[in-house]
Amino acid sequence: MTDTPPTTGADGTRPDAAQQRAAVRERYSRIATESSSCCADTGSCRESSTASPTELGYSDADRDAVEGVTDLALGCGNPTGIASLDAGDAVLDLGSGGGFDCFLAAREVGPAGQVVGVDMTPEMVERARENAETSDAPNVEFRLGEIEHLPVADESVDVVLSNCVVNLSPDKPQVFREAFRVLRPGGRLAISDVVLTAELPADRRHDPASVAACVGGAASIPALESMLTDAGFVDVSIEPDADSEAFIREWDDERDLSDYLVAATIEGTKPATGTPQ
Amino acid sequence: MKEDLMDIICCPVDKHELELDVEERDDEEIMEGTLTCTECGEVYPIEDGIPNLLPPDMREEAPA
Numbered sequence: 001m002t003d004t005p006p007t008t009g010a011d012g013t014r015p016d017a018a019q020q021r022a023a024v025r026e027r028y029s030r031i032a033t034e035s036s037s038c039c040a041d042t043g044s045c046r047e048s049s050t051a052s053p054t055e056l057g058y059s060d061a062d063r064d065a066v067e068g069v070t071d072l073a074l075g076c077g078n079p080t081g082i083a084s085l086d087a088g089d090a091v092l093d094l095g096s097g098g099g100f101d102c103f104l105a106a107r108e109v110g111p112a113g114q115v116v117g118v119d120m121t122p123e124m125v126e127r128a129r130e131n132a133e134t135s136d137a138p139n140v141e142f143r144l145g146e147i148e149h150l151p152v153a154d155e156s157v158d159v160v161l162s163n164c165v166v167n168l169s170p171d172k173p174q175v176f177r178e179a180f181r182v183l184r185p186g187g188r189l190a191i192s193d194v195v196l197t198a199e200l201p202a203d204r205r206h207d208p209a210s211v212a213a214c215v216g217g218a219a220s221i222p223a224l225e226s227m228l229t230d231a232g233f234v235d236v237s238i239e240p241d242a243d244s245e246a247f248i249r250e251w252d253d254e255r256d257l258s259d260y261l262v263a264a265t266i267e268g269t270k271p272a273t274g275t276p277q
Numbered sequence: 278m279k280e281d282l283m284d285i286i287c288c289p290v291d292k293h294e295l296e297l298d299v300e301e302r303d304d305e306e307i308m309e310g311t312l313t314c315t316e317c318g319e320v321y322p323i324e325d326g327i328p329n330l331l332p333p334d335m336r337e338e339a340p341a
Binding site for chain 2 (some may be wrong): 021042091116118120122125126129141142143144147149150151152153154156157158181
């Protein structure tokens with residue numbers, strides 16, 4: 001299977017978890033400090049030059065609402081759009097980056113709601129905090145944390161969002177277990193991410209830089225489905241977004257990655273029964 | 278960070294509650310301080326208003 005988490009690097013074929021994490025941190029710390037367009041060399045989950053917010057499913061109103069923050073929206077979809085948030089919801093964003101999706105979510109949940117973004121890159125959290133100051137979002141908080149070890153209490157949030165981040169994790173099943181743990185019974189997972197549609201060429205799969213660029217670490221739909229089900233989620237749905245081909249094609253100069261990858265919306269629900277509400 | 282965030286944060290390692298120790302406050306915002314796990318005793322810093330709740334081994338890799 002191509003989607004076994006790359007946890008061993010001893011044979012030199014796959015980056016190990018530490019290498020993968022280091023590559024991801026290094027890349028996103030650079031993006032955070034160098035502002036908008038960077039790393040055209042290896043492509044990214046989204047650069048402003050290749051996919052507009054509209055292509056990713058954000059409306060003009062979304063963009064206007066968080067003006068000035070879009071430059072750091074490095075995603076592959078619009079998880080806030082698929083999550084159908086309610087006023088008062090507590091929302092957790094895994095890998096919040098510059099905070100774009102958090103600010104959109106904050107607008108949906110209103111003053112009674114709360115949005116928390118977790119990201120493991122200090123420079124990104126710093127940028128997100130600066131963005132929070134300029135975008136008048138009193139109910140958004142950011143903290144440094146790892147999505148495999150969420151610093152969030154059990155059953156404390158209504159919705160877990162994530163935009164093109166889970167593919168970066170060296171231990172995806174653990175990410176889904178953590179998401180399940182922090183969700184309240186009946187809580188929802190709404191993720192946009194890239195998924196594999198065919199086995200990647202070996203050079204892309206084994207390269208930490210390719211993993212950091214949201215390519216090498218992507219998992220297949222059946223693999224993700226079983227990870228979500230194993231974590232306890234029900235009503236699991238993974239829907240590929242055919243329109244994503246246009247921007248994924250731009251991610252790599254040497255080959256058309258849309259032959260291997262597609263952006264998808266990944267949803268699941270924590271069962272409401274069996275646990276006291 | 279704001280103090281009401283204490284309701285939903287926890288130790289990333291053992292998921293127990295954290296105890297807040299404020300060193301510097303700016304209105305509602307806690308700018309500097311520490312969060313200490315009530316179970317394992319691990320101390321997590323709050324620097325520039327950002328709680329660093331990375332697991333200890335990752336904080337050593339890249340301090341905030």
